[in-house]
Amino acid sequence: MHVVERSAKVTVELGGVVTIDDERVTTVLPDAGALPPIVTGATTRRRRRADGRIAQRASMTVDAEWQAIQSALAAQDLTVVDAIPLRTDTIVPPPTSASRRSRRRSTNQESSTAALVSVVGVNVVVEDDEEVVILLEQDGVYSWSLGEVAPAPTAVVTAPRKGAKRAAAKRASKSAAPGKRVARFQLEVAPSRMVQRTADGRRRKILGKIAGKAVAYVLRFAAKPALSRASKWMERDIKEGLIHINGTDATAWPNLGPDGKIAIPATGHARVLLFVHGTFSSTLGSFGALGASDSGAEFLRAAIKHYDLVIGWNHRTLSVAPDKNASDLCAWFQSQAWPKPPIVDAIAYSRGGLVFRSLVEEQLPGAKKKVEIRRAVFVGSTNGGTELAQPANWHSLADTYLNLAAAGARAIGIVPGLNVAGAILSEAIGGVGSLVKVLATSAVDDDAIPGLAAMNPTGPFITRINKRQTGQPSPTDVRYYAITSNFDPDEAADEGRTSELPAGFLLKLADKAVDALQGRPNDLVVNVDAMTRIDPGVGSFVRERLDYGTNGTVHHCRYFVQNETADSLSRWLMSAG
Template structure:
C-alpha cells in the first residue's frame, strides 16, 4: 500500500515514552506525539509518513490502545481521509467518532497520544513462532517451563488458582489420581492461562466453600496452548493423561468451552462425531482434524471418562465475529481486556504480546494462520460440525451457560466504538457474540440452562469477579437453576439455528374455502418428499448444491415442491 501522510496538531513526546517501549526485537519506537484539537493555532503541526514498515499506536482517553496499519487507519477515520493523485492524507482529529450514533450513549472518544514504531532490518519469525513464544511466557508454572510441552499439561490446582505438577504413571503416563470421587476441572480461555482466566475466583468465599465439597486435592486445571494448537489437539493430550474411571465436573472460560463440549461429545459416544459431521470435515479437507478425532476415539473405546455436569462461561460455541477477520483485530481487543495495554516495563509477557500484536498488524494475516483461533471462526468447518443439531450424538447431562452482553459498556468505550467500525456488531461481551454462547453440540431437551448478564458492566475477562455472573457460576456447579432460563432446543432446526423444513399436505374435504399460498424461492422445497435438498443448509455445506445442475444425474431430478 502507498504511503499515508498523517497531519496532526501536537507536541513531540518521544523523550517521555522510550522506557515504556523497550525490549522489542522486531520494532523500535520512532516517533510519539500528543494529539490536540486541529483548530488550535498555538500548537505546531506534525507530519507523519506511514508506509508498510511502520505501525501506528493510538492511546485514547480511557487508556485503551490500538495498533493499526494504513489499511486499518482508513477504516477508523473514513471521513477524515483525503485522496489525491499525490497520495492519501489523514487530517487526524483529536477524537474518534462512533459510526452508530443512534445505538448507544458513546458518541466520541478522545485521542491522547500517537506513537509510530518502525520495523528493524532483521529476518522476522513467522506468526506461529511468535505465538509459540508468547505461550511459552504465559503458561509456565512451578516445575513446568512449557517449552517442551506440545499441546497442554494437566495440573493440580489450589482454591487460590495456583498450579502445581501432578505425578504421572511411568507405564500408562496417566495422572496418579484417586478416581473414587468426582473432580472439578478448569479449562481456560484464548491467549490466556488458568490464573488469567480464573484468578478472580481466589477472592470469593462462595468459591472456596464450594471447592471444599469436592474434597482435598480434587481441583484440576488443564494449562494448554490456545493459539498454536487446535481444540482437538488439546483434548487429545488431556484424555491421554486422564485416568480411566474418573468423573468430572467442568468449568470453562471462552475457548475452553470448545474443549468442554468435545469432552462431552466423546464421553457420550466414543465416536465423538457422527458420519454426517465427519463427512463435512472430509469435504473441507480437514485431514488433521479427522486424524485427531480417530486418535481420541480410540482412547475412549478403552478408557471410561465421565462428565457429570458443566458450566460454560462466555464460550464462542458457534464461533465469534471477532475471529472472522484480521488477526490483529482479535489481538488488539484481547491485549486491552487482559490488562496488558496499560504498560508493564520489563514484563516479558507484555513485551511478547505487544510485539506479536505489532507483527499481526504488519503481516495482515487472517486468524486462520493460527489453528487455535481458526477454530473460533464462525465459518470454520469445525464450528459447523460442533453445532450440527441433527447429530446422532446427543449429550444427556446438564449444561449451565453463563454469558453476558457488554457492548454498551462505558468501561471500554473505545473498543465499543472501534469494533463498530470494523463489524456490524450484535450483542457481545467485546470478544464473543452473546447469542453464540448459547449454542454448541446437540443436547437432550431440558438439559441446557442459560444466564445472561445484561447490566453492561461485564466484559469477556470479568465474569469471575462480577457479582451476578459469579453467583450464576456457583449456582450452576451446585445444580441450582434459579436465575437461569431453560433453553428450548428444536431438533428440526437447521445448522446454527437457521430454520428449515418442508410443507406438509393435508386431505381436502371440499366443505371449506381453500387458501393457496405461493412462496418465493426461499420458501420452496426442491427434492423428493423425504429427501429434500432445498432448503437444507447442512447439505449445502457438504457441496450438494451441485446436484441442482441441469444435467445432474440425480434420482427424481429434484422436482420443485411448492
C-alpha cells in the first residue's frame, strides 16, 4: 500500500495496479464559483445530419462536460476541494471458451478482469461543520461514493521507505490529527482493457476501450443543524414560477416568478401550451434540447405562433410532493384575469406527468375559475411511479440520472457545442447534488425526500392519483397521448452508441442482477407499463402512442432529441386546431 498526501486534509491509499496520473491535473481545483465559462478552444461549425439533428464539429471533452456538471453542484453548495487523477495498467483478459460464452451473460464473462479492479482508499479530514462526498468519473461514467465518517486513529507512521517515499508516507500518516473526524472512501478503479461482450449465444461487437483513467472529485458541503429534516432546506435556492417560452433558445426563456404576469388576450379563450418538467430539473433542463434539432426548433416556432401563451412552470421536485406543485400552479391560473376560461394543452415529462395530473384531477375541479384542459402528451412519465423512487434505490437513481443527463447532452453534441450546452446539462441535474447530500447525512426513508417518495409505485400518492377523483375529466373529456421507450444496452452496443453511453456504463446496465427496475421494459428510469398507467379503473385515457419500442437509442434523457418526438407533438397538439 502506497500512501500519497494530496493536502493537509486529503490522503490517498494506492493498491494493486492503480497510481496517481502525474500527466493529468494534480492540483486542487478552484471553487466552482470561480470557474470560467465553458470554452473549447475549437471553432464550432454546425451541419445537418441525415436525421435532421444539428451536429457539432467541435470536440466533446470530459473537462468541458465536468465544468457543466460542477456548475450544477456548485449551485447546490457542493464545492470541489480536490480532483485526484488516477490510472491503471492495461489488462489483457484471458480467452473464454465459446461454450462458456454461450452459457453465461456478458457481465459474468468479465469476472476475470473484474477481479483485477484496484481499490483506492481516500481519507478526508472533515470539520464539525462540514461533510464530504466523492464523485468518481471513470472513462465518462459517473458514480457517487458516500464514504463513512469516524474519528481518526492516532497517527501511525507506515513501514520505513527510502527517500522521498518514506517522507511522503510519514506526512500522510500525520495528515489527520488524533480526534479529528475522517471520511473514508473505498473507490474501485477498473483496469485498462478492451470490452467485448457475447450474450444469448450471439457474437457481440466490441463495446469500446476502458482506458483505466479516472478522476475522483472530492466535494465538500456545509453540515446544517437541520440536516435530518431534508425537506426544510433542500432546493431552498430554486426560483419557482412561470417560464415564458418565447423562442428556440432555452437560455433566453425568462423566469417571471410565482406571481408572473404575462400578456393575455383581452377577449375570447386564451390558448395555452404548458410544459411541466421532470425530477431534479427545470423547464430549460427538461425541454431545452428541443431547440437543438431542426424538427424541435420548428415545433417551438409553430407552437409560439399557434398558441397565445407558451409557458413552463419551474418547481421543486424533491422537497415537496407533486400535489403541492400542482396547487402552486393552480394558484397561478386562478390569479390571472382570463376574459374566458383558458384552453390548455400540455407536455408533461417524467415526474411532471404527476404534477399535471394532480392539477387536472385534484386541483382544478374545485377551483373558482374554470380552466379547460384539452390535450396532453405524457413523455416518459411516472404515471404508475418508478422503482427508482423507493428509498433503497435512491443511490442508484443519483448515479443513473447523472449519467443519462450527460449522455443526453452528448447525443446532440451540446458539450461543448451550442451556447445552451452547459445550461441544459446543469439544469437537467439541478437536484442530484441535493439528493446525494441527503443520502450522505440523513436517514433514508420516505419522509426524507417527499418529492421522490411520491413516485413510489406502491406508495400512497401513486395509489391515490390512480383512483377516480371527484370532478375529474373522463377519457371522453380529454385527449391524452404518450411517448414511451424500452432502452436495451445490447442494442446500444450494436448501434455503436458508446460515444454517448460509455462502454463501462453499458456493461453495468447489462447486469440484470443489479437492475433496480427488475428487468421489465424501461427507459432506464421508468418502466414502460407505468408510463401509460392513468386511472385504470376509470377507462382508457391514452388515445395514441409513439412507442420507440426496444432500441438502443432512446433512454429517459433522450426523448426530446428525437425528430419523431417533435413531429408527434406537432401532429397531436396543433394539426386539429
